Amino acid sequence: MRMAVVxxxxxxxxGREAEAMKTMAENHxxxxxxxxxxxxxxxxxxxxxxxxxxxxxxxRGELEGxxxxxxxxxxxxxxxxxAYTTEEFRIDFAEVGENPSEVxxxxxxxxxNKAAG
Numbered sequence: 001m002r003m004a005v006v007x008x009x010x011x012x013x014x015g016r017e018a019e020a021m022k023t024m025a026e027n028h029x030x031x032x033x034x035x036x037x038x039x040x041x042x043x044x045x046x047x048x049x050x051x052x053x054x055x056x057x058x059x060r061g062e063l064e065g066x067x068x069x070x071x072x073x074x075x076x077x078x079x080x081x082x083a084y085t086t087e088e089f090r091i092d093f094a095e096v097g098e099n100p101s102e103v104x105x106x107x108x109x110x111x112x113n114k115a116a117g
Contacts (some may be wrong), residue, residue, distance in 0.1 A: 020085035
């Protein structure tokens with residue numbers, strides 16, 4: 001199952017900007033290693049032009065690989081630093097796919113089963 005871990009934050013906490021930038025650099029290096037080890041397939045930074053305080057990092061991969069990354073002590077430390085240095089930090093999980101039936105197939109099947117009886 002292909003999944004994505006989406007990290008979101010609004011902005012650096014005033015006075016912690018330098019530490020936030022250092023944490024981002026550490027995380028970038030960590031994710032490059034995870035990609036090289038084939039534990040994740042990609043990591044993309046997203047800066048929304050329509051919402052100046054909305055930033056995201058989308059990390060994609062197979063469920064097992066992503067879960068192994070999330071369990072890494074280095075990842076857990078980076079997440080703690082990110083939460084300390086940025087406002088509105090959160091992590092979301094998403095199923096991803098090229099075809100809507102890949103992503104919404106289970107949901108559609110459940111609705112059909114509910115409608116049938």
